[in-house]
């Protein structure tokens with residue numbers, strides 16, 4: 001079993017407003033059973049758990065999307081955690097990040113992260129579907145936030161080294177999915193009641209380069225890290 005992160009398109013393209021690519025969910029499923037991303041036209045946040053995609057819409061509700069729809073950005077792997085430990089009780093997102101960072105062997109590998117349990121508070125967000133090309137940093141102003149109290153569920157995502165910021169979202173990037181799989185979004189803040197963390201170091205990267213006209217003509221050489229940071233964290 002390889003420990004490889006598959007990225008369907010460099011995140012720089014998404015940051016520059018290429019919100020539509022030719023990769024379908026069905027194709028992405030060929031590269032993993034666990035991960036996150038978004039959908040064409042930024043129609044919600046994506047979570048992939050146990051081989052099933054969930055589309056987390058701007059009202060916080062989740063649905064199972066058709067596998068024929070496309071994604072402009074998805075990161076997936078086959079999840080085989082090698083390490084697990086308790087998340088800090090009553091801890092914030094920052095506390096959780098510190099504990100996970102401490103158990104990482106190196107800052108130069110990618111880590112797949114799953115956190116499952118009960119949360120006192122979750123603050124998350126998603127985006128409404130966009131009907132025009134817009135830089136991600138402008139779309140960020142449309143994001144809708146929602147809060148949950150005393151909710152069970154899981155966080156799914158990755159830690160990615162900063163030097164990969166043109167390919168994938170750097171640092172921690174987690175999406176929440178409720179235990180009943182009806183709600184979720186891009187994680188902004190939390191308070192942990194009781195939860196467990198599973199970690200998998202990934203030491204390979206598989207990057208797809210799209211062939212859409214927009215992608216082929218984009219200038220992806222710019223450093224978009226400031227915009228990416230604003231839009232994704």
Ligand SMILES: [Zn+2]
Pocket residue numbers: 036045173174175186187232
């Ligand atoms: Zn996200």
